[in-house]
Amino acid sequence: MIKARVTVTLKNGVLDPQGKAIEGALGALGFDGVGExxxxxxxxxxxxxxDHARAELQLKEMCEKxxxxxxIEDYSIKIA
Structure with a gap:
């Protein structure tokens, strides 16, 4: 059994309204110095x-499909 973690994030330059809302809420809760x-x-x-190589290929295909x-999103794969 292969375990993997896939992280998906918005590409740089893509607006992130949810991130902005979280940023504002953190400031309102008193967390100073929080950047973007x-x-x-x-x-x-x-x-x-x-087979780690085959699993990685499957994971890439899962991400692409x-x-x-x-x-608008990038992804990274980390196999444990």
């Missing part, structure tokens, strides 16, 4: 395989 906040998504995926909108 960007939000994203994290997926923990288990793949029933022992479903997990990330590659027009």
């Amino acid at each position: 906040v960007r939000q994203g998504k994290v997926f923990d995926v288990e793949i029933d395989s022992a 479903l997990l990330a909108n590659t027009v």
Whole structure:
């Protein structure tokens, strides 16, 4: 069993209204010195395989087809 974490974030230059709302809320809650906040998504995926290279290819395909909108989002894959 291979465990992986996929992190999906908005590309630089893409507006992030949710991140801006979080940034404002943190300031309102008294957290000083908080700079820009960007939000994203994290997926923990288990793949029933022992072949890390094949699992990584599958994960990239998952990201390209479903997990990330590659027009506006970047993704990274970390296999544990």
